[in-house]
Amino acid sequence: TDVAVVVNGESYAATAIKPDWRHDLCILTVANLNVPAVKLGASESLKYEESIFTVGYPDEVKAPVNTYGVVQGLYPMDGSTIVRASSTFRLGASGGGAFDDAGNLVGI
Secondary structure: OOOEEEEOOEEEEEEEEEEEHHHOEEEEEEOOOOOOOOOEOOHHHOOOOOEEEEEEOHHHOOOOEEEEEEEEEEEEEOOEEEEEEOOOOOOOOOOOEEEOOOOOEEEO
16 A cells, blocks of 8 residues: 655655556656656667666665676567566566666666
8 A cells, every 4th residue: 555666765655556467567656756767768679689687676675686688589569579588587676677788778
């Protein structure tokens, strides 16, 4: 019932929550959150063997955990693209971002 985003140890309450049960995602609206927005990339523009990295917070760690790898496959689904990569998310870090070398978000 209570959802918050924590940035540098400070908690910000989510004021709106939009779940997407089919894709296991949730979009949050957070008032007064003063952080830069991530730049969006396009998963459709990725190429096989292109470098990719992930950022996640497994097991409630305070600092992000990054993994690095390459694109191993691209599969269409629901008007979007599923990205299979050799960079994996550690247990508990699902929902983190997958980024191209320019730092653009290309997957969740």
